[in-house]
Amino acid sequence: MNVFEILAISQDLAGLTYFLGTLLMAVPIPVYGVKKWGPRLVIDGIYSSVLVNLYETLIAIIAQLGSYLGINWSYYMNWLYQLLTGELQVYTLLRTLYTTITSFPYGGINPIVGPLSLFLSMISGFMSITGTLIVISQLVYNYVGLILALGILLISIPFRVGRSIGGSFIGFSIVFYIGLPLLPSFLSAFNVNVLQNTVNSADNLTVLATQVIPAYIEGTILMPLVYIGILTSLSIGIGSAISGSYSRLPIPVDFL
Known part of the structure; x- marks a missing residue:
């Protein structure tokens, strides 16, 4: 596995992190311990994507x-x-x-x-x-x-x-x-x-x-x-x- 394959996987994981965050924000579960991860994952996904680029x-x-x-x-x-x-x-x-x-x-x-x-x-x-x-x-x-x-x-x-x-x-x-x-x-x-x-x-x-x-x-x-x-x-x-x-x-x- 070369560097660019690793970066491609990283980009996929960044996208997955972002969409998991949006999913948690949209889930109708009024549990703070779950909902708080939504914004964090969205930010983490964007941050990871920036690092990849x-x-x-x-x-x-x-x-x-x-x-x-x-x-x-x-x-x-x-x-x-x-x-x-x-x-x-x-x-x-x-x-x-x-x-x-x-x-x-x-x-x-x-x-x-x-x-x-x-x-x-x-x-x-x-x-x-x-x-x-x-x-x-x-x-x-x-x-x-x-x-x-x-x-x-x-x-x-x-x-x-x-x-x-x-x-x-x-x-x-x-x-x-x-x-x-x-x-x-x-x-x-x-x-x-x-x-x-x-x-x-x-x-x-x-x-x-x-x-x-x-x-x-x-x-x-x-x-x-x-x-x-x-x-x-x-x-x-x-x-x-x-x-x-x-x-x-x-x-x-x-x-x-």
Whole structure:
């Protein structure tokens, strides 16, 4: 099912919502709990129809805002893959050193084994976070139009069944498509550059413990967590404004 098929279904649901509203307004049942839905459904049907017809306008606005802010998805994805490559290099170096030490007799009781094991676990965690961010970024970049259309579809469902989650889909698609590529710029604004931190020698564990690991903690956990939190707040705000009710993100962002 492509985007325009989803929009066609959304338009049908918007029409259904409108006519259900007119039907409830005309039904001779003097029950306020039933009658109050009539005007609401009429307004919801019109609103959903407007959103369907504004789909291409919303896509154009997203692209225009992105261009105005100077987003570059190619640079951003390349930055993520470079970050993952650097983490993998550090992990491979530490893993080689760990395997070499533990291969000797009584190597397991070497005092350096404990810190190495800890560093390996931390670097593995950093790679998991970066990999998850890559997956989410690819999802947003490749399917922003589909996510937006699904949001409109959910809002179009009668009786506001999917209104909240629909608004969150729309807010998520707008904010994260524009905001995610600006993550490297956000880090640079605070002089955080994790791509410059690496270990070229297995003997230089001091550099690893005092520079590389702290830089990765700051550049792949703390600062991205703050930035994702900002994007999440903006997404929820836009989603709530569009849906007229409290919304949540369509995907969990607590992987950090």
